[in-house]
Amino acid sequence: MKGSVIESMRFADKDIVLTDSRSLRYPERTVFFALRTPNNDGHNYIAGLAAKGVDLFVVENVPEGVSGNFITVDNTLEALQSAALEYRKSYDGKMIAVCGSRGKTIIKEWMAEALASVGTVTRSPRSWNSQIGVPQAIFGMDLNAKYAVVEAGATEPGEMARLEAIIKPETVVLTGIEPLGGADTYNSYDQKCSELLSIARNAKRIIYPAELTDIVDRHVPPQVLKIAVVMPQGADWMERDRLIAAEALRVYDAVADDKIVRPLYTRLNASAGVNNCTIITDRFTCDSFSLDSALDFLMRRRTPERRVTVILDRLRDGDAKPEIDGVNRIIYVGNGGMSEHEFLNNVAISDFTDELILVKGEDGSAVATFGEQLQARHHETVLEVNLDAVVHNFNHFRAMVKPTTGIVCMVKASGYGAGAYELAKTLQSQGAAYLAVAVVDEGEELRHAGITMPIMALNPKVTNYDSLFSNHLEPEIFSFGMLDEFIREGEKRGIKKYPIHIKFDTGMHRLGFLEDDIPTLCEKLEQTDVVNVETVFSHLATADCLDMDEYTMAQLNLFTSICDRMRAGLGYTFKRHILNSAGIARFPQWQFEMVRLGISLYGVDTIGVEGTKGLRTVSTLSSIIISIKEWPAGTSIGYGRRTILDRQSRIATVPMGYADGLDRHLGNRAGCVWVNGVLCPIVGNICMDACMIDITEAPDVEVGTSVEFFGENLPVGDVSNVLGTIPYEILTSVSPRVKRVYFRE
Ligand SMILES: *Cc1c(COP(=O)(O)O)cnc(C)c1O
Numbered sequence: 001m002k003g004s005v006i007e008s009m010r011f012a013d014k015d016i017v018l019t020d021s022r023s024l025r026y027p028e029r030t031v032f033f034a035l036r037t038p039n040n041d042g043h044n045y046i047a048g049l050a051a052k053g054v055d056l057f058v059v060e061n062v063p064e065g066v067s068g069n070f071i072t073v074d075n076t077l078e079a080l081q082s083a084a085l086e087y088r089k090s091y092d093g094k095m096i097a098v099c100g101s102r103g104k105t106i107i108k109e110w111m112a113e114a115l116a117s118v119g120t121v122t123r124s125p126r127s128w129n130s131q132i133g134v135p136q137a138i139f140g141m142d143l144n145a146k147y148a149v150v151e152a153g154a155t156e157p158g159e160m161a162r163l164e165a166i167i168k169p170e171t172v173v174l175t176g177i178e179p180l181g182g183a184d185t186y187n188s189y190d191q192k193c194s195e196l197l198s199i200a201r202n203a204k205r206i207i208y209p210a211e212l213t214d215i216v217d218r219h220v221p222p223q224v225l226k227i228a229v230v231m232p233q234g235a236d237w238m239e240r241d242r243l244i245a246a247e248a249l250r251v252y253d254a255v256a257d258d259k260i261v262r263p264l265y266t267r268l269n270a271s272a273g274v275n276n277c278t279i280i281t282d283r284f285t286c287d288s289f290s291l292d293s294a295l296d297f298l299m300r301r302r303t304p305e306r307r308v309t310v311i312l313d314r315l316r317d318g319d320a321k322p323e324i325d326g327v328n329r330i331i332y333v334g335n336g337g338m339s340e341h342e343f344l345n346n347v348a349i350s351d352f353t354d355e356l357i358l359v360k361g362e363d364g365s366a367v368a369t370f371g372e373q374l375q376a377r378h379h380e381t382v383l384e385v386n387l388d389a390v391v392h393n394f395n396h397f398r399a400m401v402k403p404t405t406g407i408v409c410m411v412k413a414s415g416y417g418a419g420a421y422e423l424a425k426t427l428q429s430q431g432a433a434y435l436a437v438a439v440v441d442e443g444e445e446l447r448h449a450g451i452t453m454p455i456m457a458l459n460p461k462v463t464n465y466d467s468l469f470s471n472h473l474e475p476e477i478f479s480f481g482m483l484d485e486f487i488r489e490g491e492k493r494g495i496k497k498y499p500i501h502i503k504f505d506t507g508m509h510r511l512g513f514l515e516d517d518i519p520t521l522c523e524k525l526e527q528t529d530v531v532n533v534e535t536v537f538s539h540l541a542t543a544d545c546l547d548m549d550e551y552t553m554a555q556l557n558l559f560t561s562i563c564d565r566m567r568a569g570l571g572y573t574f575k576r577h578i579l580n581s582a583g584i585a586r587f588p589q590w591q592f593e594m595v596r597l598g599i600s601l602y603g604v605d606t607i608g609v610e611g612t613k614g615l616r617t618v619s620t621l622s623s624i625i626i627s628i629k630e631w632p633a634g635t636s637i638g639y640g641r642r643t644i645l646d647r648q649s650r651i652a653t654v655p656m657g658y659a660d661g662l663d664r665h666l667g668n669r670a671g672c673v674w675v676n677g678v679l680c681p682i683v684g685n686i687c688m689d690a691c692m693i694d695i696t697e698a699p700d701v702e703v704g705t706s707v708e709f710f711g712e713n714l715p716v717g718d719v720s721n722v723l724g725t726i727p728y729e730i731l732t733s734v735s736p737r738v739k740r741v742y743f744r745e
Pocket residue numbers: 410458539579580581582596597598599600
């Protein structure tokens with residue numbers, strides 16, 4: 001892109017750079033960059049955006065029949081980056097880049113918060129640290145701020161050097177560099193370090209954990225001041241992050257120590273609330289900047305049927321009553337609107353029904369407390385679902401298959417217990433090819449919630465054809481009876497070429513046509529134009545059994561020959577798929593045109609091979625302690641006196657019982673829970689709504705302390721091992737009454 005074009009684009013009264021059409025808020029202020037990514041093409045959204053009032057587009061080719069102003073470039077991503085680089089030249093404050101394998105967002109927020117006590121600060125939103133996110137963050141920054149804190153991340157050679165050119169950091173804060181992982185495309189750890197450290201090549205200083213000293217010395221030029229932070233033995237991530245941030249802040253000396261130690265939470269939550277509302281909250285500082293992120297998160301969750309409400313406390317900066325587009329009502333509290341007192345007296349929980357509500361206030365304020373009440377905490381047992389981990393795991397597998405291979409994401413059984421809808425939304429935006437549900441009802445719910453991508457219904461029996469057709473759910477067909485019925489139902493409705501998925505049994509011996517059925521099957525399919533075979537698939541019985549690969553190979557070979565015969569018989573081609581999670585990790589050469597990703601999407605490693613290293617835990621089931629008592633040796637605990645204490649013990653009660661999905665076989669010291677870093681046995685028989693745990697060995701436990709049943713700290717596989725079952729069963733057994741809380745980091 002030429003300099004003059006950059007100038008005209010940058011200053012032509014557009015101050016918002018948009019790359020994701022869903023984030024559109026102020027059309028007349030927006031310039032849209034149509035980016036091409038492996039999964040999506042921004043050019044497809046131009047017409048829609050033009051219809052909403054956007055009139056300036058940067059494109060690789062000008063679409064036909066759309067009016068607007070178009071700037072044509074060879075590569076829109078490069079154009080975005082070079083425009084950001086130009087824009088960056090106008091900032092002469094202190095630029096700080098935070099990079100490293102993890103903890104970037106928390107350190108960025110932490111530093112921005114602390115620096116605000118000594119000067120104006122601008123920072124990059126959420127986790128915008130990619131080739132696309134960084135340029136956008138640069139465009140969004142306040143050029144008058146004294147300090148700028150920006151995240152930078154890279155997974156491929158060359159990426160960090162490009163970000164360095166854009167950010168031009170004065171100070172680099174490095175959290176750590178993890179060993180090569182799934183998303184990495186580097187040849188070696190050393191190459192990864194060298195690439196990541198290119199962020200510091202023109203910096204004044206770099207702050208980093210002391211264990212990386214050799215690496216930093218090798219890859220960062222000698223003129224850069226190197227500040228190593230020695231980590232105490234056994235320091236956890238929180239402590240490490242705090243020490244790194246504190247050291248970096250000392251560079252900007254006027255920052256007071258008490259500003260440095262305040263922990264910050266950096267995530268947005270969406271959770272079920274009272275009266276069928278969804279409540280969005282965050283723990284960011286209440287300022288106009290974090291409001292923007294929260295509004296974006298809010299808008300992505302809106303559906304046509306639901307009203308959208310914002311309850312907004314006084315912002316630390318900016319307008320008393322900022323203008324917010326696209327919401328049905330806004331309740332301002334603080335200097336621009338009603339006082340806290342008026343708010344508490346005039347606004348009631350019962351005023352809200354069937355709405356999507358963003359509640360934004362400082363911790364401890366009346367607004368934040370109101371938000372907690374809206375969240376309908378009947379009891380404190382929650383399944384927390386980390387949507388960023390879902391994205392991470394999806395991309396982990398995305399990187400393992402060819403770019404052209406479609407990924408079918410299995411969200412059956414309510415997303416393996418995590419809740420299908422939020423996952424579906426997330427996966428839809430990540431570019432999954434298909435979702436697969438078990439029964440038609442699940443698919444119908446997803447459609448009602450606004451999911452538009454293709455959905456496969458793997459149900460053994462369709463009874464509601466009206467729903468199937470009207471929701472455009474694509475059935476799995478596994479028998480002649482089913483095929484005949486489907487064709488009859490389709491004919492009744494005059495349906496043509498409806499996509500179906502033919503299942504073959506190649507060794508699972510559950511459902512599916514057999515090889516010998518091929519001639520009859522092809523004949524029937526030739527005689528009708530109601531259906532079109534979209535895919536042919538089968539399922540592996542032993543993909544995760546490391547000692548049964550011979551059986552797997554026989555299935556793979558049989559499937560290949562079945563597909564060849566089907567193609568010959570039908571005279572047209574279709575896509576093929578047989579691999580599940582374990583199959584993708586172990587037999588990627590058999591990916592055909594599609595793969596089906598299930599358990600690994602949820603971060604559960606069922607086989608422990610190289611390909612599944614680095615997955616992130618998605619679901620964490622936890623509750624809190626509601627009572628603690630000290631008992632002498634000899635005391636019995638619970639129904640039937642099945643546990644007798646053999647020493648003086650501290651016993652806590654937790655409101656999680658078998659009605660919540662806690663298997664009774666985990667009682668009487670068979671299973672454990674995780675409390676403050678210690679595994680504590682479950683004692684006594686598990687009750688319907690509660691259980692007791694032995695916390696004698698756990699430090700600093702009090703009423704209100706969190707107890708993890710499985711998740712981030714206690715792998716779900718450990719729990720299933722105790723019970724002699726598989727993680728799938730544990731995940732899908734969490735009762736629907738347990739509240740699901742979704743968050744992004
Ligand atoms: C559940 C299921 C999968 C996913 O299996 P995972 O082991 O969870 O990856 C794939 N295909 C079919 C047909 C399934 O029913």
